[in-house]
Amino acid sequence: MAEWGAGAAGAAQPPLAGDDRGARSVTGPVLRALRPLVAVRTWLSFSHVLAGAVTGLLPFAAVLICAVTGLATLWFFLIGLQVLAAMFWLSLRFARAERVRFAVMLGEHIADPPADLSSGSGSWQRLRWMVATPTALRQIGYALIRLPLSLLESGLVVAMWSFAVAMLGLPLFTWMLLRLEWHTGSSLPANPAEMAAASALGLILLIAAPHLTQGVATVDTAIARYLIGPGGSADLTVRIGELERSRARVVDSAEAERRRIERDLHDGAQQRLVSLAMNLGRAKARFDDDPEAAKAIIDQAHTDAKKALADLRNLVRGVHPPVLTDRGLDAAISGLTALCPVPVTVRAGVDPRPSASVEAIAYFVVAEALTNVAKHAFATRAEVTVSRHGDVLRVTIGDDGIGGADPHGQGLSGLADRVSGVDGRLSVRSPAGGPTVIEVELPCGS
Secondary structure, three states, rough: OOHHHHHHHHHHHHHHHHHHHHHHHHHHHHHHHHHHHHHHHHHHHHHHHHEEEEEEEEHHHHHHHHHHHHHHHHOOOHHHHHHHHHHHHHHHHHHHHHHHHHHHHOOOOOOOOOOOOOOOOOOHHHHHHHHOOOOHHHHHHHHHHHHHHHHHHHHHHHHHHHHHHHOOOOOHHHHHHHHHHOOOOOOOOOOOHHHHHHHHHHEEEEEEEEEEEEHHHHHHHHHHHHHHHHOOOHHHHHHHHHHHHHHHHHHHHHHHHHHHHHHHHHHHHHHHHHHHHHHHHHHHHHHHOHHHHHHHHHHHHHHHHHHHHHHHHHHHHOOOOOHHHHHHHHHHHHHHHHOOOOOOOEEOOOOOOOOOOHHHHHHHHHHOOOOHHHHOOOOOEEEEEEEOOEEEEEEEEEEEOOOHHHHHHHHHHHHHHHOOOOEEEEEEEEOOOOEEEEEEEEEEOO
C-alpha cells in the first residue's frame, strides 16, 4: 500500500509541472503584449507628438506673418527683403531646435543640412540662399507644416488612447453611473455580452495604442529627416559642389600660407642669419689686428642670432606650436594670450581632446583673431571661449572694439576657407561700433 501511495504521489507530480509550464506559456505572450504599455519609448513618443503642437505654434505664426509682411512691403524701398531674411533666419533656428528635440526625446540624431546656409552676411545674400537652395526651402516648409502635422498626429494618438480606455472601462463607468448618481440597483442598460464585447475591443485598442504611437513618431521622424536633415539627391549634388569649392579654397589657403612662410623666412630669419654670417666673418678677419672691434662685432652677431631665434620661434608658433601637441588647446591658447597686447580672458574646457587637425585649425583661428584684435579693433579687452559639446568643438572670440569687421575680407575669408576644409562653420557678428564676435564650430567626432 505504501508503495502504491508513493507511486501515486510520484505519478501525480508530472501533471503539476505540466500545469506550471502551461501557465507560463499563457502568461508569456500576455506580458509581451502588455510590455509596450509601460515602455519608455512609448511615452517618450507620446510626449514628443504632443510637444510638436506646442513647439510648432510660434514658428508657424512667425513664418506666416513674415512671409505676408515681406511680400506686401517688398515694393516699399525693398523693406520686405529684411523681413524675408528674418523669416529665413527663424526657419533655420527652428530647424536646429527641432533636431535637438528629436535627439533628446526620441534618440533620433538628424544630421545637419550639408550646406552652411547661415554664412551669408547680408539680407540679399540670405534671401538668395533661401530661393536658390532646396534645403532652405524645405526648412521653411517644415516650419509651416509643423503645427498642422502635429495637430493631426496628436489628434490621432489621443483619440486612440481615449477610445481604448473608454471602451475598456465602459462596464465600470456604467455601474458607477447607476450606483452613485441614481442610487439604484437596476441592472445595466446593455446586456453582458455587449459589455464584454466593448471591453474586449477596448483591450485590443489599448494593446495597439503603443504601436500606433511609436509608428506615428517614426513617420514624424522620417518627415523631419527629409525636411530639416541632409535631404536627398538634390542636396547631395549641392553638397558635392560645396565640397569641390571647399577643396579649392583649402588648396588656395594652403598655397597662401606657404607663400607667407617663405616671405617670413626670407624677410626675417634668413636676413638675420645672413647678417650673422657676415658679422662673424668680419669678426674673424679683425680678431688678430683689433680684438676690441672684433668683440663689438661678435656682440652684434649674438644679438642677430637671438633675433633670428625669436623670428623662427614666432614662425613655428604660427604654424603649429609644440605646446599644442604636448598639452592641448588650453595651454597653447594661454601662450597666445600672454603675447597679446590686449588683456584676454580665456575659458577653455576640451575633454576629450579633438583630433590634431581640428586642434590646429582652432589654434590658428584664435591666433589670427587675436592678431586682428591687436591691430585693428582698438579694443580694451577680449575673451576666448573654447568648449566641446558632443562631437562639436565651439570656439568664440569676442572683443569690445570698434567693430566693422568685414567677413569677406582677406583675413576672415581665409579663416572661413580653412574652417570649411573640415566641414566647419564660421560666423562673424561685427556691427559698427562693436562688439565683434567670431564663432566657429568644428566637427570633432572621435
